[in-house]
Amino acid sequence: MSSPVVPRGGTRVGLTINAWLVYIFFYAPILLLVVFSFSNDTNIGRWGGFTLDWYRAFGENENIQGALGVSVRVALVSTLVSVVLGTLAALSLERFRFKGRQIFDALLYLPIIIPDVTMAVMMLLFFTQMFNALDAWFGLNLSKGFGSIVLSHIAFSISFVSIVVRARLSGMDETLEEASLDLYATRWKSFRYVTFPLIFPGIAGGALLALTLSLDDVVITQFVSGPGSTTLPVFVFSLIRKGVTPLINAVSVVMLAASITLVALSLLAERSKKPPSTAAPGE
Amino acid sequence: MTASVDSPVDITPGIAEATPEFERANAKVQSRRGFLMALPAYAYLVLFFALPFVIVIVYSFATRTSSGGTDLSGWNFDAYRKLGEPIVRDILARSLILAVITTAICLAFAYPFAYFIATRTAAVRNIMLVFVMIPFWSNFLVRNYAWRVLLGNDGPVSRLTESVGLGETRILFTQVAVVIGLVYGFLPFMILPLYAAIERIDLRLVEASRDLYGSGWQSFRQVLLPLSMPGVVAGSILVFVPSLGAYVTPQILGGAKTPLLGSYIVIQFLTARNWPVGASLSFVLMTIMLGATLVYFRKGGQTL
Numbered sequence: 001m002s003s004p005v006v007p008r009g010g011t012r013v014g015l016t017i018n019a020w021l022v023y024i025f026f027y028a029p030i031l032l033l034v035v036f037s038f039s040n041d042t043n044i045g046r047w048g049g050f051t052l053d054w055y056r057a058f059g060e061n062e063n064i065q066g067a068l069g070v071s072v073r074v075a076l077v078s079t080l081v082s083v084v085l086g087t088l089a090a091l092s093l094e095r096f097r098f099k100g101r102q103i104f105d106a107l108l109y110l111p112i113i114i115p116d117v118t119m120a121v122m123m124l125l126f127f128t129q130m131f132n133a134l135d136a137w138f139g140l141n142l143s144k145g146f147g148s149i150v151l152s153h154i155a156f157s158i159s160f161v162s163i164v165v166r167a168r169l170s171g172m173d174e175t176l177e178e179a180s181l182d183l184y185a186t187r188w189k190s191f192r193y194v195t196f197p198l199i200f201p202g203i204a205g206g207a208l209l210a211l212t213l214s215l216d217d218v219v220i221t222q223f224v225s226g227p228g229s230t231t232l233p234v235f236v237f238s239l240i241r242k243g244v245t246p247l248i249n250a251v252s253v254v255m256l257a258a259s260i261t262l263v264a265l266s267l268l269a270e271r272s273k274k275p276p277s278t279a280a281p282g283e
Numbered sequence: 284m285t286a287s288v289d290s291p292v293d294i295t296p297g298i299a300e301a302t303p304e305f306e307r308a309n310a311k312v313q314s315r316r317g318f319l320m321a322l323p324a325y326a327y328l329v330l331f332f333a334l335p336f337v338i339v340i341v342y343s344f345a346t347r348t349s350s351g352g353t354d355l356s357g358w359n360f361d362a363y364r365k366l367g368e369p370i371v372r373d374i375l376a377r378s379l380i381l382a383v384i385t386t387a388i389c390l391a392f393a394y395p396f397a398y399f400i401a402t403r404t405a406a407v408r409n410i411m412l413v414f415v416m417i418p419f420w421s422n423f424l425v426r427n428y429a430w431r432v433l434l435g436n437d438g439p440v441s442r443l444t445e446s447v448g449l450g451e452t453r454i455l456f457t458q459v460a461v462v463i464g465l466v467y468g469f470l471p472f473m474i475l476p477l478y479a480a481i482e483r484i485d486l487r488l489v490e491a492s493r494d495l496y497g498s499g500w501q502s503f504r505q506v507l508l509p510l511s512m513p514g515v516v517a518g519s520i521l522v523f524v525p526s527l528g529a530y531v532t533p534q535i536l537g538g539a540k541t542p543l544l545g546s547y548i549v550i551q552f553l554t555a556r557n558w559p560v561g562a563s564l565s566f567v568l569m570t571i572m573l574g575a576t577l578v579y580f581r582k583g584g585q586t587l
Contacts, residue, residue, distance in 0.1 A: 011499060015399045019411075022396045022470070026418045029429035029467070032439060036432055044431075045438030089324035096317020097310075104321055107328050110336075113520075113576055114569065115528030117545045118339075121565040124552060125342055126335035155331040158324050209420075216422045219530050223552070233424050240428060240535055249432065252425040263420040267413060 030256065037249035044244050054250035064251060067235040070146065074221075074231055075214040078153035083207045085154070086161025090202075091195075093162070094169040111156040112163070120223040123152045127224055144226035152224045153214045160213060161206035168202025201269050208266035212259060336569075342562035351556035362559035366567065371547075371560075375567075378544035381458060382526040385465040389473040389522045390515065392466075397477035397514070398507075402486070412478070419471035427464045427535045434460055434536070460536040461543070465526045472525075473518035480514020481507075520575045528568050544568065 032045075037055070041048025058064060092098075093105060111119065127148045134140040176198070180190040218233045225234055236251055344358040365371060400411045418426065433440050434455040444452045454460050484507070492502040508515075530545035537543065542550065544564065551561030 015395050018392065018395045019399045022392055022474075023414060025392075025467070026414070026470075029433055030418075030421070030426070033425075033429040033432055043435075043437060045433065045435045085324040085327055088320045092317045092321035096313055096320070098314040098317040098321070100318070100325075101321075104325050107333060108324070109576075111328070111332055113524065113572055115525055115545070115572060117528045117530050117548050118565045118568050118572070121548065121552060121561060122332070122335035122339050125338045125558070125562065126331070129338055151331055154327065158327065162324070212420055216424070218424050219549075233422070236428075237424060237531070237534075240431070244431060244435070248428065252422075252428050255422045256425050259421045259425075260417060263417050266420070267416060 033249060033256070034253050037246070037253040039246065039249075042246065044246050044249055054246045055254075057247050058250045058254065061247070064232070064235065067230050067232040070149075070229055071215055071231040071233070074146065074149050074153060075211050078150050078157055078214050079207055079210040081150075082154045082157035082161050082210050083203060086158045086206060086210075087165050087199075087203055089158065090162040090165035090169055094166050095174075108159050108162055111159045116217075116219040119152075119156065120220045123148070123155070123220060124223040144224050145229040148224040148226075149221055149229065149231065152220050153217065156217075156220070157210035157213055160209050161203075164206035164209060165199060165202045168199045168205075172198050204269040205266050208262050208269060212262045212266075215255075215258060215262075339562050339565055339569075342558055343566045345559045345562075347557050347559050353558045362563035365560050366563060371564075374542055374544055374547050377458075377541065378527055381462060381465070381543065382523050382529075385462055385469065385526045386473075386519050386523045388462070388466050389470050390519065393470060393473035393477050393518065394511075394515075397474050397481050400478055401481040415471050415474050415478075419475065423468055424531055424535075426468060427532050430460065430464050430467060431455070431535055434463075455536065456538040458537065458541060461529075461533050464532040464536040465529055468532060469522040469525060472521040476517035476521065477511065477514040480511045480517070484510045516579050520579050524572050524575055527571065 036045055036047070038050050038052070039047045040051035040053065089104075089108060093101065093108075127144055131142045131144075134142055172195075176194050177190055180194045181187070185193070215231075216233060217231075218237050221231050222234045222237065225231065230238075232251070232255065236248060236255070239245075239248055239251075341355065342353060343362050344360070346354045346357060346359060346361060348354050366375075400408055400415075403411065432438060434452070435441075436455070438455075440454075441452045444450065454463075488510070489502050489506050492506045493499075497505070528545045528548075529543060530549055533543045533546050537546075548561050548564045548568070551557045551564070
């Protein structure tokens with residue numbers, strides 16, 4: 001393996017050092033945050049002996065628990081809806097040709113590349129306008145809260161789900177579907193027993209991605225949340241701006257642990273082997 | 284990636300010869316079916332994405348009333364005219380510079396890193412990638428907060444520099460801290476597309492250039508770099524665009540006296556209550572984003 005592609009001498013040493021530096025840069029701050037979350041000192045960055053007080057405070061703080069509850073509910077509902085819509089969109093774009101397909105394709109990409117702040121502004125103005133209109137036309141008195149947060153999260157999650165599912169679909173052998181149809185399977189049966197099991201890892205990956213994005217979002221949620229309904233990241237963000245306390249260290253570590261669990265699950269979903277396609281369904 | 288147009292899944296199996304009329308009818312049925320499947324997501328995005336997009340544009344031409352409300356009746360360019368004022372111009376310039384610096388730093392570290400991963404054996408490569416994926420998907424707010432802990436008053440970084448005789452570090456709430464936070468947040472966005480691009484290259488081409496007496500630098504400059512350009516462009520856009528609109532990072536790590544574009548937009552909506560100016564700035568940001576994306580697709584990139 002001593003090809004010129006793998007550089008020798010100084011370049012090689014430089015590349016290796018750079019790789020280590022990048023990993024240290026990635027992980028040192030996270031690890032230190034975890035360490036300080038157990039520190040018995042009111043300064044967020046000083047070690048003052050081991051304590052679990054901050055985690056206890058996290059468990060007892062009703063505001064934080066309330067925000068956590070909102071976060072989880074928002075994430076579950078928005079993920080469920082965006083997985084259904086995103087998967088349908090992926091199937092349609094990957095398997096069919098229809099008028100307006102390219103416009104749809106472009107529209108589906110936009111929520112991914114648009115900056116957070118811009119999307120937040122869009123949603124704020126939209127809900128303000130909508131609520132005014134609904135009030136004027138039907139006398140409905142709505143305000144920002146759980147509903148507007150969920151609707152906004154779905155708006156950006158659909159795109160991510162459909163990209164992940166599409167990647168899976170495009171790597172799938174289309175002749176398997178054709179074969180099942182040749183064998184007199186109905187369209188639904190062909191989807192249920194052939195396509196769905198094959199793209200399931202993609203759907204699971206998309207769902208985990210949607211969950212992660214929903215649980216992480218700060219900016220968009222901050223613009224569309226109302227009094228009494230904030231998610232955990234928005235609440236933590238407001239705490240940080242008011243003044244940092246070691247309690248935030250503990251909450252941060254919990255949030256970090258949740259994201260890392262979701263990453264691990266999605267990596268597993270991505271890796272899961274294709275199901276044995278020869279096994280007859282329902283046997 | 285694209286299924287060929289003339290082979291939609293056959294809806295009537297068993298028919299050996301398809302007449303042109305049948306083919307056309309079949310295509311029509313397929314077209315309708317595809318459209319109906321896309322319809323829910325399509326409708327959702329039109330209502331909850333395209334319409335809000337249009338509303339922002341409308342607001343950017345509106346007038347701020349003296350009470351902080353927005354008058355949508357008479358359209359004008361006042362908000363855009365305000366973008367030429369020195370305060371806003373400074374903020375735009377500062378944000379652009381910080382975004383360029385962030386992108387350059389990310390590129391400088393990510394390129395050799397991506398090349399390093401791409402030249403490992405498959406097993407090592409997978410492990411290395413997993414450890415890039417973890418920060419990639421970890422909570423952005425928390426990762427920025429970690430730097431607040433590190434850089435804080437009497438924090439670990441300050442104590443480290445003090446103990447080696449450099450004195451206290453006071454970079455929290457400066458633009459240096461913002462750049463650190465942005466690089467930390469977006470470096471994986473640079474690494475992954477670069478890795479994808481370099482991994483796709485037939486590295487024997489680099490080998491060939493070396494065999495033909497090209498120096499290491501020449502091989503890089505004339506073979507590797509041009510071939511990996513789609514990754515460079517994709518990574519740069521993925522870092523530059525969110526850096527330009529960053530809001531969380533400057534709020535946590537930056538100073539209050541030097542606002543950036545993202546935080547300035549938020550101020551217009553949440554405190555200053557000048558929605559037309561906020562909307563026009565958002566529109567400028569969207570335009571930059573769309574321009575960058577077009578550049579990317581022109582350069583031959585296919586997926587983000």
